[in-house]
Amino acid sequence: MNLLHPKKDKLVEAEEKRKDLGFGTQITDPDTRLLNRDGSFNVKREGGTFWSRLNIFNRLVVCSWSRFFQLIVSFYLLLNLIFAGIYELIGVENLQGADLSSVKSRFMDAFFFSSQTLTTVGYGRIAPIGFWASSVAAIESLMGLLIFALATSLLYGRFSKPTAHILYSEQAIIAPYLDITGFMFRIVNERANQLIDIQVEVAMSILEQQPNGKTLRRYYTLDLERSKVNFFPTNWTIVHPITQASPMFGLGKEELVKLDAEFLILIRATEDTFNQTVHSRISYHAREIVAGAKFLPMFSDKVGSGFVNLDLSKLPRLRLK
Amino acid sequence: MNLLHPKKDKLVEAEEKRKDLGFGTQITDPDTRLLNRDGSFNVKREGGTFWSRLNIFNRLVVCSWSRFFQLIVSFYLLLNLIFAGIYELIGVENLQGADLSSVKSRFMDAFFFSSQTLTTVGYGRIAPIGFWASSVAAIESLMGLLIFALATSLLYGRFSKPTAHILYSEQAIIAPYLDITGFMFRIVNERANQLIDIQVEVAMSILEQQPNGKTLRRYYTLDLERSKVNFFPTNWTIVHPITQASPMFGLGKEELVKLDAEFLILIRATEDTFNQTVHSRISYHAREIVAGAKFLPMFSDKVGSGFVNLDLSKLPRLRLK
Amino acid sequence: MNLLHPKKDKLVEAEEKRKDLGFGTQITDPDTRLLNRDGSFNVKREGGTFWSRLNIFNRLVVCSWSRFFQLIVSFYLLLNLIFAGIYELIGVENLQGADLSSVKSRFMDAFFFSSQTLTTVGYGRIAPIGFWASSVAAIESLMGLLIFALATSLLYGRFSKPTAHILYSEQAIIAPYLDITGFMFRIVNERANQLIDIQVEVAMSILEQQPNGKTLRRYYTLDLERSKVNFFPTNWTIVHPITQASPMFGLGKEELVKLDAEFLILIRATEDTFNQTVHSRISYHAREIVAGAKFLPMFSDKVGSGFVNLDLSKLPRLRLK
Amino acid sequence: MNLLHPKKDKLVEAEEKRKDLGFGTQITDPDTRLLNRDGSFNVKREGGTFWSRLNIFNRLVVCSWSRFFQLIVSFYLLLNLIFAGIYELIGVENLQGADLSSVKSRFMDAFFFSSQTLTTVGYGRIAPIGFWASSVAAIESLMGLLIFALATSLLYGRFSKPTAHILYSEQAIIAPYLDITGFMFRIVNERANQLIDIQVEVAMSILEQQPNGKTLRRYYTLDLERSKVNFFPTNWTIVHPITQASPMFGLGKEELVKLDAEFLILIRATEDTFNQTVHSRISYHAREIVAGAKFLPMFSDKVGSGFVNLDLSKLPRLRLK
Numbered sequence A, B, C, D: 001m002n003l004l005h006p007k008k009d010k011l012v013e014a015e016e017k018r019k020d021l022g023f024g025t026q027i028t029d030p031d032t033r034l035l036n037r038d039g040s041f042n043v044k045r046e047g048g049t050f051w052s053r054l055n056i057f058n059r060l061v062v063c064s065w066s067r068f069f070q071l072i073v074s075f076y077l078l079l080n081l082i083f084a085g086i087y088e089l090i091g092v093e094n095l096q097g098a099d100l101s102s103v104k105s106r107f108m109d110a111f112f113f114s115s116q117t118l119t120t121v122g123y124g125r126i127a128p129i130g131f132w133a134s135s136v137a138a139i140e141s142l143m144g145l146l147i148f149a150l151a152t153s154l155l156y157g158r159f160s161k162p163t164a165h166i167l168y169s170e171q172a173i174i175a176p177y178l179d180i181t182g183f184m185f186r187i188v189n190e191r192a193n194q195l196i197d198i199q200v201e202v203a204m205s206i207l208e209q210q211p212n213g214k215t216l217r218r219y220y221t222l223d224l225e226r227s228k229v230n231f232f233p234t235n236w237t238i239v240h241p242i243t244q245a246s247p248m249f250g251l252g253k254e255e256l257v258k259l260d261a262e263f264l265i266l267i268r269a270t271e272d273t274f275n276q277t278v279h280s281r282i283s284y285h286a287r288e289i290v291a292g293a294k295f296l297p298m299f300s301d302k303v304g305s306g307f308v309n310l311d312l313s314k315l316p317r318l319r320l321k
Helices: A006-017 A050-054 A056-062 A065-090 A103-118 A131-160 A253-258 B006-017 B050-054 B056-062 B065-090 B103-118 B131-160 B253-258 C006-017 C050-054 C056-062 C065-090 C103-118 C131-160 C253-258 D006-017 D050-054 D056-062 D065-090 D103-118 D131-160 D253-258
Strands: A043-046 A166-168 A172-177 A180-189 A195-209 A215-221 A228-231 A235-241 A262-271 A276-285 A289-291 A293-295 A308-311 A318-320 B043-046 B166-168 B172-177 B180-189 B195-209 B215-221 B228-231 B235-241 B262-271 B276-285 B289-291 B293-295 B308-311 B318-320 C043-046 C166-168 C172-177 C180-189 C195-209 C215-221 C228-231 C235-241 C262-271 C276-285 C289-291 C293-295 C308-311 C318-320 D043-046 D166-168 D172-177 D180-189 D195-209 D215-221 D228-231 D235-241 D262-271 D276-285 D289-291 D293-295 D308-311 D318-320
Touching (some): A065 A103, A065 A131, A065 B131, A103 A131, A103 B131, A131 B131, A131 D131, A172 A293, A180 A262, A195 A235, A253 A289, B056 B131, B065 B103, B065 B131, B103 B131, B131 C131, B166 B262, B172 B293, B180 B262, B195 B235, C056 C131, C065 C103, C065 C131, C180 C262, C253 C289, D065 D103, D065 D131, D103 D131, D166 D262
Parallel strands (some): A172 A289, A308 B043, C308 D043, D172 D289
Antiparallel strands (some): A166 A180, A172 A180, A195 A228, A293 A318, B166 B180, B172 B180, B195 B215, B195 B228, B195 B262, B262 B276, B293 B318, C172 C180, C180 C235, C195 C228, C195 C262, C293 C318, D172 D180, D180 D235, D195 D228, D262 D276, D293 D318
16 A cells, blocks of 8 residues: 555556557657658667678668679679789789780789689689789688678578568558448568468557647557458458547548557568568558548459469559549 | 447447458358368469569479479579570680580580589689680679579578478368267377477368358367377377367268368477477368268387387278278 | 256366376386487387488488588598499590599599589599580589588588577485475586576376276376576576475375376576577486485585686585485 | 465465576675676586587677687688698698699698688699598598588578667666656667567566575566567667665665665567567666666657657766756
């Protein structure tokens, strides 16, 4: 029993009960989105150390394939140019078999000898003689092996990185649901590999004026018709029924825009090939809601075909009323 | 309290309570199986983008070993043919040591030079001279390294892919159990590596005529005698006792076939070598049930042998009454 | 309500409540241990297909290091012998630079050419000429790359395989605990890497004579003083207090041996370097219990030293009363 | 019912209820910290076997990058020196193309031949002839491949090792919170990759004098204002409100130092790129608490900028009252 400070514990209790997703209450600029459409956080970071910002492996694992190959080729060219320079300094005459007839051919053979060393192909038409050239070549071939080990790591990292290729409908809709209305969006698995045990959480974040005039950001979890399914072979329309208990009850699109409402969606699933847990995030801003539309069906189960037919290209299709 | 729309919330509640595994209620063609016997979903996908359908890594990880090696050898041949063609265009005389005496020998040496470059074996009997041949060889050896890195990734992916090699009895049976009857099937671990913490879920899906004449697919979870065991060293007969509470109560094989009943089975376990979670799925259609059969024992514990003897070949053995 | 078959449901209920770890009730030979001391199951498997029994990757990942290297060297020798044989068939004169002066030197150079091709070192002193020798060399170098990719996979598999190096006391003891007695054993982490969130489950399995004269194996979970700790930096003595509620109450070592009691222990933990879940199993047979002994302390916290000192070699030390 | 030994079961119950993180009650030297500031345990291990202490892979995965590369280069040099020695024993004249003109050049060419074999670059300027030199080279190239496979494993292990780069405030503070006070510390994610589902546990460990005069170490869990957030895009100040229910109630910094209070913090999160669970530990000793300070804000949400700005360098900033 707490006779002396009953007020204090009440405040603590209220604070403990407040829903917070981790964004806090202070992000109140209506131009500032919490979550970008691609699921990344809308935060700019400053002041970290060089190495923590560099974070090479992570970057090379998440960048696009075209960027990845571009970086590899640039790095290969650069390294060969550097080592060609070093062989020039030592003297290309220490590379047996190199064509010394012109400045250009000297550099060219130094460059190609470097590439043959780095990839450990080592034809031997050009081969190092003497201490310095041999030493540099010994170092370069070790570097080649390590770089190649790194490339293997990166490729495996890129491929084994668990990713939920979940496609979301472009817009969320507010549409009739049973005999009330519902907030809905639709998802489909882009890939042929299976996702199982899919869980969805939807939270609405709005700005609220406090009694003291200060504006705080508040978070409300939206109850879903179904928040978990075992299998996800076709599409899934996720529905928040706007009952009287819903924080969306009585709010139209305009009111939601005015409250700077942002719908934060977090999906967890298990990817079936590697049995890894995958996450997918998206947010719909109130501006991205279409009221009164309907999703068109994505799959057909023609009698006699013996299988279910799913058309991925129909995901974004809305029928406006 | 909800005085105004009591009906609405009831509908929402009913919808929320409805069991759904993720297949939805609309797949009502009795010829359309939900889950194939091998655990894959009976869904055909259309309209995805080229890259999402390609999904190379996933395919190369799940395809059979014979197909995998066939693809590798084809790819190796193809790449060498392409590069041999490029060296022909540049002029095979830029490959020092190549046999230029005939068209055939020129191409052959270009081809084998390519293979020696791609694998980075680089004997040097044939070696590139001049800018173009050397450049192409430098690119090819880089490609070789990356392809090899890819192969390492793929091999590791194939090997480390968590798979539950669970063998299922060919048929499910409806057989006497204690003093009622039970729906049963039997599983055994095909591999010598251990599975631990095995959990089983069984759902029955049937077609139900709605009051409005529409047919919907419904899902019922079947209670099991035991849905989880810690260890799985021998075989396990999974039993759904058909008590009066069971949705199968009073239904024979014919009735189940008429309802297009499909029994969906999902097993989760932990593989002991890599401590990965593994999943295994199967479905038995009502047509695959044998009524009144009995499973023959699979293991013997001969007095004095000091160990338990398990015979995997006895898994599908039924004794018909 | 179940008016017609009340007896039936009771049987089902009793069966559902029966504790079973997955070994079943039929293993009743007192000479047959359920779990071996090393945590493996005491089961012999027969009748699987060749491939399921082969299971190469798994075997190569779990076998000892000496066996692993022995297999690699044997495989390397064997492959080189086979390829040397093939080059002999084609004619060693197709290997430019090979010493053809004697039968022995021919074979030797074919063998070493093979090894230089398989490892892709390719010095080029010996190099293939002509279609057949070049083709075989092209195939061999591809095999070399794939085998090496496999070796990389295997090494990574061996190293990254999550293993709990938990050392157990040789014997379990029944010793005074508070003012009753307790069943105890002691564990320690053999490795310097940390285990966190360690959970222990202990079950006792005994043979029980049924009213019908049949002997069945029964399983009882033993309640522990503490079944989970967050950290495991030193040693941990796991205690089952033998209260009146314990299935061990009133049973001495002789009685336990007579009941063929086996204590099955399953430990789960999280390995801190790779944050993987690891498992460890062991069983103590009643014969391996020492009554009335005491474990000697394993660590000292000398005042002023500033750290805790743990001596692993003291794990098995018992003090007999 | 337990009529005979009611006292006994009470003792057992009390023991079962006692909070223990796994350090036990016996570490009572006030100079002995339980957890070091870097999250490692303050335990010295002795008496393990050589191999369990060696644990090469783990060490090479957790050591610093500079140490890692230093070890690789040393190992490369050492191996080449050893093999150069072996070729000297066999006779460098068995290395075709080696410069035999001086003792120094002989050894140099043996050394570089070794490096060209180990990295499988194999130029062929120097190539083995005869049985012994060829055999050693065959072994060395195999070793080269295996070492390189090991390096690939190590690099992948280093990169894929799940690590939570969580930065903690240098000090914990006791500061006003709502209208009571709170124990607080602040964390931020050092890396740009996301952490999700972050959970925090805080325990206080103090020395307690027992009625019998013995000093034991006791552990108390501290209730937190918020112990779990979904997202962690900016900073997070973790607060234990010091209500009357708190074990810290009424204790100032001096009292806490006297009790040898240590605050043990365990954070679990999911790293978003590889979806791995990561852990982070730290401890604050009572001596590292600052009473009456306040944390300065770390992020700004400037109106109109469109994103949230986070300055990592402001983490340790306290404002003293």
